[in-house]
Structure formats: structure tokens, C-alpha cells
Amino acid sequence: MSTGLAPSDECSHDVVFKGLCVMCSKDVSGPVFGNSGAGATINMTVDGRILVSQKAAERLERETAERLHKERKLSLILDLDQTVIHATVDPTVGEWMNDTNNPSFPALTNVFKFVLPEAPTVYYIKLRPGTFEFLEKASKLYELHIYTMGTRNYAEAVARIIDPQRRLFNDRILSRDESGSFQEKKISRLFPGEGERMAVIVDDRGDVWGWCRNLIRIKPYDFFVGIGDINEPLGANGKAAANQLKQTGVLPATILPASSSSSESTTPEAQQEIKEDILALVATETAALTETPEVAAKHLQETLSQIQQHAIHRQEVSRPLKDRPVLHDNDTELEEIMQRLERIHREYFGMLDEEGDCDVRDVMDGLRKRVLRGCEVVLSGVVPVGFDQRRHDLYRFATIFGAGTDKVHKAVKQGGIHVVHPDWLYHTAIAWKRLPEESYRLVKEKSRPTSANASSTQTPMGSSADQSESLDDEVDEQVNIGGIDWSAMDAEIEAEMDSSDEDENEGEAVEKDDDDFDVWAEIEGAMGDLEEDEDSSDGGVDGEDGKKRKRSPSPFSSSKK
Template sequence: MADKTIPIFVPSEKPVKLAKWKIKQGTVVTQGQVLFLYKDLAGDGEELKKFKSSHAGTVSSIKVKEGDVVEPSSAVADLEECRHPTVMMEMCAECGADLRSEETKKLDVAIVPMVHSVPELKVSEELAQKLGKEDAERLLKDRKLVLLVDLDQTLVHTTNDNIPPNLKGVLHFFLRGPGGPGRWCHTRLRPRTQEFLESAAKNYELHICTFGARQYAHAVAELLDPEKKYFSHRILSRDECFDPRTKAANLKALFPCGDNMVCIIDDREDVWRHAANLIHVRPYSFFQSTGDINAPPPIEEKPKLTIGKNGTQPQVQEMPTLDAEPDENLEKPANNFEKPTEGSNGKVIKEVMEEKPVDIKEGNEKIEEVELPPAEPVWTETSDGQIEVEDPDDYLIYLEDILKRIHKHFYDVYDKMGQKQIPDLKIVIPEVKSEVLTGTSLVFSGLVPTHQKLETSRAYLVARSLGAEVTQDFTDKTTHLVAVRAGTAKVNTSRRITEKKSSKLHVVTPDWLWSCAERWERVEEKLYTLQRGGQSSCRRPPAHCSSPPPPPAPVAALRRRTPSGRFMDTINPLLSFSSDDIADMDREVEDIFNESDESSTDDEKPSQDDVDDEENLKEDQLIRIDEESTQDRLQETQDSSNESENDEEQPRPRKRPRKSTPPSDEEPPDDDDSSWNLMGAALEREFLAQD
């Protein structure tokens, strides 16, 4: 905490008597604080004077007792200067020094923000390492790990659209924006969220990491954990993120001793840079027309016209603002909502709120409604007037089991190491996942394109991450054939193999492999058996099941030597010239061409006959003449074909007669072939210019 020791000398050139100490050894003093009282022996000797500290720090030692006479060159105490280990809003929390001054800016102040929701509170690296080590020891003593939990489309789904106020299971809250009227947020918790949090809190210390704003993050945390027994103050929002596009930048500050004990659950792996300790969960979507409202904008993404929310017209603003009267708006539905009426099939019919896709044509404001697909959720009205929507999502059941297995595997490895070394979850989590399909051997049919190698396909990477072996053709160890459709050569071969072998060869659809990757367990093959004449539409794995491996570290390419062995021969010679040299060379080339043009102009002065000649016409005139000649030739061909029956001996005209001029001695004779060549060249240039 303190490195520099400053001796405190008597502020006088003559001996003084130290009357009384105002501090003790180990006291933290601030700049300007009184340290002791003294008497000047050169004067009357009765007046007490105060000695104030010129630096902030800790009194390490006191060398003079009260009543002793101190010589001018003697030190009365030693002060260890404060290194400002804890800073709050540019002010030291220990000595109270203002760190905005020029003197303190030169010191090594605290730079690590370890508190999630208070980024202004920072500590030094030394103190951060100490606190991080204490946290790790506490977690190991309680046999717990750290779990970073994402909110949007992981545990909750939020929309800003207008929805019925009596939608069952949807929580409403109002967020006031700075300088704006604010907006309504409607949040649906994922099924079994409370049971999941209660189970995970037994083995993990829960932290919230979201790209939502601070106000939004704390509002949703209040809905999830009203008693603050799961997350407490451990909430990291977009306002505290160092990088607006990734959450991984904050890991070093939150866990200065390393993230070996940190597990992450999120529906997006790109914001964590495809970390190995991430569990890519299936995105939760309850409001069919809304995605992640707090997702970071993609890089170089151009705005596109989107379909309106809930079948309405597209809105220009991403988040509509509402009136700043939360109580009245909560009790009264919006004017767009009509009272739900029950149709003949028992479904709730609403004129505005039905989830119908629309077809928007460019340049036409008319919106054409189409029929609902059969996979849309069914809306029903309960007896108490609430609208209930079927929500079959059950992913948290499997995620809870995955976290339990990871926790058990981590502490099994920790115990085997004799509790002397902390395992790394970036190694433990892939090991747990690789146990899912251990002992199986897969063969693919229709999953990998013919022009792609098997080892580079997504299906191969998914199967290998689950611990399965993948071969191109059948072997004695083959246990599964994953086929897209029936009737292929491999499917027919599998039937013959099944008849010969005693063990059964499972022929399943790709959905079986994707389900195993999603649940991290071997799913029953009977649920995904390939039927005769059947075909699967899921050729590619879902996004949350096909996590690509992290990119390899860039390797510096070896420099190729030339036969001469000189380095200069490998450099482009143009790179050795400066921009001024290249500009001078360009001017020299232009001067040479200008001189040649002037000389040719002086030597060759065309006569009036040459200008009027058809061979010296401009390109557009040549094209017009060629078009006229083409039409004349077509007309003459038709006339000749009609007259051929009456007069077969009449010669057929081959060329259009051209105007002739008397030849002169100075110019060459008129040549029809040369004029046709010029016109053909002009037409060729015209077509090339159009392409």
C-alpha cells in the first residue's frame, strides 16, 4: 500500500521542544493534518505552535517522545506516503487526497473496478490481487463456483411493444429515460426460472452480466430476486462494460486472480469471444416478433426495413416512448387493444395483437395479412379474464443438470489434486461435454456437402465436441447412422448390416445429434428414428449447438528468400520510391506524350477532303451509317428473294452503292473493306462500353 517513506523534520533552524503528539504510530493522516505541538526555545518558549503534514500517508514510526528537545537536523517521525489503493470518484478513500491535481496524477493510483454496479470505486492491482485471492479461498471453502448469468433470452424475454395488460405471466415495469418520457417494458420469465435460481445458488455464486442499461438490469433483477438472496449487488450492466460489444473485457477486473472458477451461461457466444467456459444456451423467445432488445449492434450493419411488431405497421423508432404516467397507463389498456373474443375453435381472436406475418411491398403502404403458421402459440382466455399463452419451453431443466455435472466434475478433479491446485473450468467444461457421446461411432449421410471435407463440416465438429467418433464409411465400431433422408446408399447398407450383426445400428435423423448437443445428454434414439420415406429439414445445426472452435493463434509467416539471398530483392521496387519521386515520373511521362502529340499534329494536317471522307468520320457517325446500311441490306435481301422466282439470272446486290469521289494523287484510293473495318471496330467499342 505504501512504498515511499518521508522523514518529518523540525520546521525551525533552532532547537525546539516537542510538547504533545496528536497522532499515534500507524495512524493514517491527510494532507494538512496536525501532527504535533512544539515550543520554540529561541523565543519566549511558552507559545505552542502546530506542525501540519505536507503529505498524506501512514505514520510508520515516532522517534521523539513528548518533552524532548529536538535539534533542527533531526527527524521526529517517518511517514509512508499513501499510494491511494482505493479511489472513489478521483478521491482517495483512505487519505482523502484529490487525485485531480498534477502532483497526484504522477502516482500509481487505483485502476481496477472490482465492484459490479459501482465502476467509480477502484482499487490498486496489489489490493485487487489480495481481494481476489480471498474470494477464491472463500469459494473453495464453501465448495462453490462462480456463474455469470445473462438476462435477455436466457432467463427472461422483454419487449417494448404494446401488449394486452392482462397477459398471464408477463410482468410490467416503467423505465424513465434521462430527459425523455420513458418507456414500458413487458418481461416474461422463462419457465422454471425460480427453481433454476434456487438450485444453482447452492453450488454457484450468481452474477448478472447483461447488455441492458443499468436501470433495466436492476429492474429485472428485482423481479428475479426481490429478496436479493441470489444476486445481491453483483449486477454488471452495459453502463459498466469496458467494451460496448463484448462482456469479456470485464473479466480481468471482476476476477483479478483469473477466471478459472467462472462459468458463463448466455444465448450469445460472440459477446464472450467464444470462451471455452461458456455454455451456449438455447435462446428463449416468448414474444414472437421481438428478439433481444438489448443486443449490441453488429459491426457495419446497415439499417433495414423490418416488419412491424405484432402484425402492425413498421415503426421508425426501435423503442417507442410512452407517456410519463405509469399508474394510469398500467390500469387502462392502450387504445389499440380490443377486448378479446372467443372464436369457434376456442382460440382468442384479437384484431391487433395476433401474431401474423405481413408482406410489405416496396413503394406500397398496403400491408397484406397472411394466415398463421400452425407452429404459433395458442392464446386462450382463463376464467378470471387473463390471456394465457402456451409456453412449452423446458430448457432450464437440462441446464440445471448440466451445471450440477460441471460442479461435481470440478471438485472431483480438485480433490484428486490434493486441493493444492485450482482446476480450470475452461478445461473442465469441454471435458464434461465430451462425455455425452463417448463410445459411439457415427456415419453421416446427406449432412456434409460433396465438395466439403468431413473434418471441416459443422456436424463433424458438433459430434466431436460431444466425444463421438466420426468416420466416412461404416466400420465394425459404427453405432449410429445420421441420415437426412431415407433411400440413400448408406441407409440401405445400414439395413443389411443390421440383419447380419447382433447389435443394432441406430439410423436417426440429424435432430437426434442436435438434441444431444443442446441437452448435453444422449437422447433416446427411438424419438428420432428415420422412417421409411422420411426426410429431415434440419440439415444444419441450430446456432446454439454449433459453437465454432476458437480461431488458432496467428503464426508469423516465414520470409522466403530469393535465389540471390538478398532481402532487397524481395521488396517491390516501387515501394522504395517516395510519393514525390513517383509524381515526378508521372509528369515526365505526360510531357513525353504531349510532345509526341504536338509533333504529330504539326506534321499531319488533314485536308477538307479527308475530313469529309467516310473513313475519317466520328464514331457515332460510323455507327449511324452502319445501322442504315444494315437496314438497306435487309430490305434488298427481301426484294431479291421475291424477284428470284421471276428472274433467276438477275445478279443479287452484295453491297450498298457508295458515293464515289474522283481519286486524287495525294490520297489513297477508296477502299470499301477499310470503311467496313472501321465501322465494325466502332460497334465493338460501343458494346464493350455498355458491358
């Protein structure tokens, strides 16, 4: 029986299901149609079974936006590993769970375990404190999605733990099996049209998202100390070694694995396997230069999957947790993230009701810009020589959160400059509020005790290996850190002071730092709670007494604009 539709050499209809056009039944899965760019080319399901045209995608996105607006909801994309869970395959955890006398036993509440179909390895999953409460609250304001670099089987196993009744996520799960990437996440894989205008992301890594405007970067959950992200095959150390190999042709003598720095993981056998994995990765990336994008992506996925299996096996055998200290779990990060999500939701729908249109990215930009508004940050002694500071994480965080970075001479003329550990800026970026500079102040005296957490910023913030422990425990000691060239830093400041007299002719008054100024009271009044609006036009802030106060100098150096 005829369908009344005349076939054409190239299908241009709007919807394709499993490689067949739903209108004319043409097979469009082959190279002629699948790569032609005509008709339906946009994924609308995580498994890629349904493709639609750009026109159809835009229509579906509009319909979704209208539905969510009626429900007074936004979209929330949640990562899994080190965001709401922490995973390990170390059998030591199973032994602790079976021993009520073990000192770590009380902390093992909400530790679950499962085995995936493809291997007998037992995965131990620790839920971040407050996960169930967080998901319930968030689901009232957001439609929830999972986006993970774990496999499909892994993602579904975790989803069965955190959403056993499938009420919260349903089938809205995107894994690396569908996204095809270990190395990056794209919001367009979930929202190919204008859906990103209503989407918020919570992830412990920003680099995989390209630090997109939709992102709330959460502090990595590191319950199993030293394990890191089980779905990040090489970790920061391995990536750095791979880059060194590509640039110099030489691998470092010792490469710490992604999961642990334990002695068992640095045995000659483990080192040899890690180096072979890095060589395989670099070879795959080199071969990709002469391959089609589809073939290159397939080969890279296969190589990284093999590397991950090696890393999991090493962790299972070496048992890095057996020599670790007693486990503790006092994490409260999800409570703070929920407050931010509530604020974003409230401001979005307030603007939507008032103006008839809104972009959640503009709302998030506005909230972030208030955090360091009025600060001038000087990155002295922390950006490598010859490195473009605009590409450095610290520069990115300073500008994203509202600080100025180009009026150094004003900060220098102000005097009373705070010189602080870069952790101040990292932790401020995570917390979305300006943290007390006094807790992060650097000192030159070698006799000053070194903070146990002073090394965290040696790891890029985008990596899951980044440890942000001092965000949990208030730093009572000033931080003494090695590796800073104090003479170079002093010379840099002197140079700025010399140049400031020559180029400062703008006629703006700069307040001097008052030795009796109450920094703690000012910080509390300025940045204590994001629920308070800070839209003061003169750069000052309201204190608890309702009076205007000047801002204290920011870390590195600062002044009022």
C-alpha cells in the same frame, strides 16, 4: 495535517476510489494518470468506482476464492433476456392479461410489467418456468451474478422481480451501462484475476462470450413467439445486412427486423428506418477506425442505444403478437441446466478435495468431451464453399463435445452412414447429451413431409434469433430440407471413399454398421443421463444391461476411433 506520504509525479498505489488514490489523495482520473497504466487500473466494482492494482486484484481474488471454498460454492454468471426471462413491449400482452376469456390468458402466469424512468414504455416480462426454484437451488451451490446487455435501470427492474428480497444477487449486477458494450461480454469485467477458474456462465448466446470454456449455452426462451431479444437492437438479420453493406456497398431490398417478421414491420416506413439505422451503425464503425478506443466505444454505444429505441418503438406500434397463435409454456430447460450445474459443482469439489486444486473449466471440458466421444463427424454440404470449416459453428460444436473431424475415410469405410439435419449437432450442443440421430435424418424424397422446425439452423447458434423448437418436441418425421446439393454431397462422399483406400494404412479395425443394431437402446445407454460416468477406455459404452456396446454412427458420418 501531513499524511506522511510524499506525493510523486505518478501515483503507484494499489487502490483508487472515485478517481482519488485512497493513500495519497491524488486525483488520478485525468488522462495523465488514468491512462498511464501505473498503479490501480483494474475495475473491482460494476460501476468502476473502485480501481485496484494487478497485485491487489490477485490478492482479492484469492480471498474471494478462499471464502467461496469454505462455503462450498462456485460463481454463477446469469444472463437475463431469453435465459431466465423473455421481454416484450407489445401492448397486446396487457390486453390479454386483462381478458380472462382470451385463450392465451392461462399461459400468462408469472408475467410482470414495469415502466423505466427514461420512457413511458411498458415492459412485459415473462419468467421462464421454474425460475424461482432454479435460483433458490443454484444459490445453495453458487454465488449468483447478473450480466446483461440491458441498461442498468432495466437490469435492476428485472432483479426486483426475480429477487425481491435482494438475497440472491445483492448488488452483483453488471449491465451495459457499466460494461459499455452491446456486442460482447467479458468474464474479466467480473473477475479480473483468477476468479474465472471458479466461474460458470449460463447464457442463451455463446458468440458474445467468444465461446469461452466457462459457458453453458442454454436454449433461448422464446415465449413471446417472434419477439426475440429486446436488448439485441439489430438481430441476426440486421447484422447480416450491415456486413453485406460493408462488403458490397449495397443493402438488401428487404431487411426483417430483430423482433418480428410481421407485415407491419416490413412497411416502407419501417424498412426505411431499419436501413437508416444500419447505415448509421456502419458509419459509426467506419469512423471508429480513426478515433481513440474510448471515443469510439462511446459513439458506438450511443448509436446502438438509438437503434434499440427505434426497434422498441416499432414493436410497440406494430404489435406483432396480435396475429400470433395462442401462447403456450411447456419449457423445462432450467431443470436440465440445474442438473448440469449440480454435476459441475460435485465434480469440482471432488477434485479439489482430492488434489487440492481445481479449475472449473477443466471440469466442464471433461463433461463436454464425453458427449460425442468416439464419433467422427463429416460436415458435408453445410459449410459454404471457400469458408474455413474450423471457423464454422458446427465444427466448433463437434470438437468441443468430443467428436473427431479429420478421419473421414474411416467413417466412409464403415458404411451405414447417417445423413442428418444440422439441427442434430446444434441441439446436442445445447443438451450436453447425444440425441438420437434417427429423429434428425435427412431424406431426398420431395414427397416426405417437411418438419415445421427444419429451418432453425439457418440462423447462427450464437444469435438469439436461433429457434430450437425441435429440441422440445420429438421429431417423428424424417426431415426433408431444401437447399442441399445432394449431387455435390454424393460426389464428396465418393471422393472420400476413393481416397480412403490410398491413405488408410493404420491397421485399425473399423466395425460395420449392423442393420439389426438397436440404435435407440444404445443411445439411451450411452447418453441418457450425465449423472452416469462414461470413462470407458475402449470407446464403448455401458448399456442398461451392463454389457459393452459399440457406438452407433454419428450424424453426417462416424466411426469408432
